[in-house]
Amino acid sequence: MDDDELKSRLTALTRDLILIPSTESRPEERGRCFDLLAHHLDSLPDVRIDYYEINDHRSMVVRPEGIQFPEVLLCGHLDVIEHSQPNCYRSKIENGRIYGPGSGDMKGQIAILTELQRSLQTRHPGISVGLAITSDEERGGLDGVRYLCKTVGLRCGQAIIPDGGSLNDITVEEKGVIHGRIRQSGHEAHGARPWLGENAVEKLMVRLTRLKLHFAKYWPVESIEEQVNHWFPTCCVTIIRTENTTPNRIPDQAEATIDVRFPPPHTLESMTAEIQELLGPDCEFEPLMTAEPTHLAPDPLFSEITAELTGNPVRLVKASGGSDSRFFRDHNIPVNLSRPLVGNLHAIDEWIDIESMVTYYRICERYIERKLNPA
Numbered sequence: 492m493d494d495d496e497l498k499s500r501l502t503a504l505t506r507d508l509i510l511i512p513s514t515e516s517r518p519e520e521r522g523r524c525f526d527l528l529a530h531h532l533d534s535l536p537d538v539r540i541d542y543y544e545i546n547d548h549r550s551m552v553v554r555p556e557g558i559q560f561p562e563v564l565l566c567g568h569l570d571v572i573e574h575s576q577p578n579c580y581r582s583k584i585e586n587g588r589i590y591g592p593g594s595g596d597m598k599g600q601i602a603i604l605t606e607l608q609r610s611l612q613t614r615h616p617g618i619s620v621g622l623a624i625t626s627d628e629e630r631g632g633l634d635g636v637r638y639l640c641k642t643v644g645l646r647c648g649q650a651i652i653p654d655g656g657s658l659n660d661i662t663v664e665e666k667g668v669i670h671g672r673i674r675q676s677g678h679e680a681h682g683a684r685p686w687l688g689e690n691a692v693e694k695l696m697v698r699l700t701r702l703k704l705h706f707a708k709y710w711p712v713e714s715i716e717e718q719v720n721h722w723f724p725t726c727c728v729t730i731i732r733t734e735n736t737t738p739n740r741i742p743d744q745a746e747a748t749i750d751v752r753f754p755p756p757h758t759l760e761s762m763t764a765e766i767q768e769l770l771g772p773d774c775e776f777e778p779l780m781t782a783e784p785t786h787l788a789p790d791p792l793f794s795e796i797t798a799e800l801t802g803n804p805v806r807l808v809k810a811s812g813g814s815d816s817r818f819f820r821d822h823n824i825p826v827n828l829s830r831p832l833v834g835n836l837h838a839i840d841e842w843i844d845i846e847s848m849v850t851y852y853r854i855c856e857r858y859i860e861r862k863l864n865p866a
């Protein structure tokens with residue numbers, strides 16, 4: 492297939508996918524997305540499609556007949572985030588880009604992975620390549636990639652996840668994450684007699700300030716370069732709440748949610764202990780979602796081919812955000828995490844660059860063909 496034909500196939504499939512609002516609140520739309528992809532793949536001879544479903548989150552795994560653990564697994568998620576604007580799930584083409592919700596995260600990439608699997612299995616029937624599509628990444632990936640790896644027992648030699656980095660930026664490390672809830676209690680009293688009470692909101696504010704001041708010490712004020720590299724712990728207060736609705740009542744309860752990110756040598760254990768210690772004993776801290784910092788161990792051959800096909804050097808980058816990669820790393824599976832050029836992620840005018848979709852496709856294609864050396 493020449494580049495022009497590939498370009499039009501990838502563009503058409505991406506735009507068809509964007510039209511389906513496959514958000515968390517619409518499981519039937521996510522189902523339609525799976526159907527659309529299956530229609531592109533189910534006519535392949537000797538290819539099996541398996542579905543797994545937990546908590547309303549379906550996953551689809553496409554493998555050649557008889558191959559349970561493929562050498563290379565292409566992996567992506569078809570869920571997109573919820574937008575409140577009506578009829579916004581549509582796309583347009585401008586400046587060589589596809590604009591639309593989910594175009595870059597990651598329906599454009601889903602189109603690439605689906606087309607890769609179709610084309611590879613057609614040209615090299617039975618080649619040891621699998622495709623796994625999940626539908627809960629934006630919610631944390633527990634029912635998707637984690638379920639597939641941990642419960643179903645899906646394994647592979649190498650995972651390819653085009654959901655981070657950039658065309659020439661291959662992610663080598665991701666920060667650890669702690670999303671946690673802080674609960675502070677006090678004693679209620681009338682607002683006119685504060686000496687009789689213990690104000691939970693005010694106590695919480697002091698704790699949060701202590702937390703902010705502590706994390707400020709990690710911030711490399713002196714070095715712009717280190718700030719850009721962002722390879723230090725950060726802490727954001729994202730939600731503050733109290734059940735109190737009465738202006739003249741001193742609240743006896745308040746809570747806050749924080750989002751903490753940290754690189755090695757910090758660990759979940761050391762970071763949680765640090766937070767707990769700063770908050771003090773009368774403050775309850777409950778982790779909601781956690782992940783250790785993750786080293787992805789990308790294949791040097793993938794970097795080599797990326798440089799070859801783009802004519803530009805590859806940067807091995809560290810990421811402040813997380814991805815589904817960590818669930819593969821829990822089972823020691825190496826991950827190649829890079830992607831086409833994308834922008835404005837999670838906005839309505841999110842985009843993916845079409846030329847770079849073709850380049851990324853060719854990178855994966857050549858990588859797989861060189862690595863697996865099919866007849």
Ligand SMILES: [Zn+2]
Binds near residue numbers: 568596597628654
């Ligand atoms: Zn994503």
